[in-house]
Amino acid sequence: MQDRSNSKSPLDNGLSRRQILVAAASTAAATATLGAAAQTSSPRSAVDESVLDVVVIGAGLAGLTAARDLQLAGCESFVVLEGNDRVGGRTLNHHLQNGHYSEAGGQWVGPGQTAVYDLCRELNIGMHPTYLKGKSVYAAQDGSLYEEDSGGGFSVSPNMQRVVDKLNELAADVPSGAAWTAPKAKELDALSLADFIEPYNLEAMDLLSFDVGFRLTDTIHYQEVSLLYALSRINYAGSYEQLEGFTGGAQEQRIENGSQYISEVMAQQVGDRLHLSSPVRKITDWDSDTVSVHSDSGVYRARRVILAISPALCNKVQFQPELPQARRELQQGWPGYSPGRKTCHVYERPFWRDMGYNGWFFTIGGEVMWAYDNSPEDESIGVINAFIYPSMPNDPDVLAPMLANMYARAFGDEALRYTEFHDQDWGQEPWCPACVSPLTPGFLTSGLMPALRDPIGGLVWSGTETAEIWHTYMDGAVRSGHRAALEALHGLSQSQRV
Structure with a gap:
């Protein structure tokens, strides 16, 4: 069903029912614009041909999804502006030798993430399961090693299960898209996750599981994460187990050709x-009726502008006139630096599997949050990815062997014979300075959150942070792109009627 053309017919694109409905709704919203143009001998005779219908800012999943929906609705008068020299936003592939890849940014999908699943089906992009079979290895601070086969997940003690059960119970009353409206919202938002779990006196391994889980999804320690924010995410996943889990959870599958490939395919359709x-x-x-967007490639004038970038990144844009106070304060207070860092060691084969290991490796209180098997499904090469702390050495000649020596202690000396090494520090990205945007205590109930999604003048806000469900995930980005395209098209039709 893959469409790599610029065809204007939704049916010609082999769409799912959902996409046809999206395109139909968008077309209905744009009827006044398109119909008025069709009734004149010159389609743009009554308007300034130099003015575009839409400028999309950001060529990640949100921006390119919005652009694709504009095309499917019959809108061809748009451009997409991207600060980086690549597409994908917070998804990025390391291109390895012989056509292989390893994801350096967001990479997993799981049950309930229907928007990204639908998009991949429409683009003819497949998926494969995350590799989980075998034992995990933990390195203690005293240098000792501990092995565990937990079926591809984190083991949970009875006391930790009490914490999980309570989180699930509380999350049921926290609407993910409007957490600030929940019962006792201010009380829950005043607490951090650390405050919440302190009375449970969790054991060291439980604390490690909790810490690793939230660091991998939020990139910061759980003492900095609002309890209300965490509950909103548990709400959209269905349970804590589904949010943090693999089998049956949000990390169940990977994208064929890597997650950035989704954006690359959409970019081909957007073309020049x-x-x-x-x-x-x-x-x-x-x-005003016409918005001017000043970029390094020129000034573009448009009737609507979709900002498919994080609220924090909006601070890099100068707005004239100033934005309303609530929106300004939202952007200024939004977490702008929660960097993640991911490394990749490549081997001739996934040798650890032969010894009954799943490639998972943790250092308790050490440098490696979590290393895992990221090999291709056909096992043609071996890949170990790792989430590490930003404070680790930047010199690859120092960092690569340092990590390889740790892996060798867990999986044997063959771990020293890597063929490639890659390091992606998201904190160094000028246009993607944060992997995700975890919210700290007090922010959700600050009174600023309605400004996150509400359109202002000719501006439409998008990006995964604005999604009502699966925000911070790839699925949330896709959902926000669909919504932004509909809002832009609706705005165009309304302005045409005036």
Whole structure:
């Protein structure tokens, strides 16, 4: 069903029922615009041909999904501006030798993430299961090693299960898209996750499980994460187990050809409307009929602008006139630096599997949060990815052997014979300075959150943070792109009627 053309017919694109409905709804919203154009001998005779319908800022999953939906609705008058020299946003593939890949950013999908599953089906992109079979290895601070076969998950003690059960119970009353409206919202938002679990006196292994789980999804320690925010995410996943789990959970599958490939395929469809290395510096006249977007590749004038970038990144854009106070304060207070760092060691084969290991490795209180098997499904090469702390050495000639020596203690000396090494520090990315945006205590109930999604003038807000469910995940980004395209098209139709 893959569509790599610029066909304007939704049916020609082999769409699912959901996408046809999206396109139909978008087309209905744009009827006044398209119909008025069709009734004149010159389609743009009554309007300024230099003014675009839409400018999309950001070529990650959200921005490119929005652009694709605009095309499916029959809108061709748009451009996509991206600050980086690549597409994908917070998804990125390391391109390994012989056509292999390893994900350096967001990479997993799981049950309930229907938006990204639907998109992949429409783009003819497959998936395969995360490898889990075998034992995990833990390195204690005294140098001793501990092995465990937990079936591809984190073991949970009876006391930890009490914590999980209580989180699930509380999350049932916290709407993921409007957590600040939940019963006792201010009380829950005043607490961090650390405050919540302290009375349970969890054992060291339980604390490690809790810490690793939230660091991998939020990149910061759970003492900095709002309890209300955590509950909102548990709510959309269905349970804590589904949020943090693998089999049956949000990390169950990987994208064939790597997660960035989704954006690369959509970018092919957008074609020359996509402009890379074009960071937006200023947006003027957003409160008028025509908005001006000032980028490194030129000034673009449009009737609607979709900002498919994180709230924190919006601070890099100068707005004239100033945005309303609530939106300004939201952007200024949004966590702008929660970096993640991911490394990749490549081997001739996944040798650890022969010894009954799943490639998982942890250092308790040490440098490696979590190393895991990221090999291709056909086992043609071996890949160990690792989430490490940003404080680790930046010099690859120091870092690569340091990590390999740790793996060798767990999996044997063959771990020293890697063929490639890659290191992605998201804190060094100028246009993607944070992997995710975990919210700290007090922010959700600050009164600023409605400004996260509410359109302002000709501006439409998108990006995974704005999704009502699965925010911070790839699925949330796709959902936000669908919504932004509909809002932009609706705005165009409304302005045409005036």
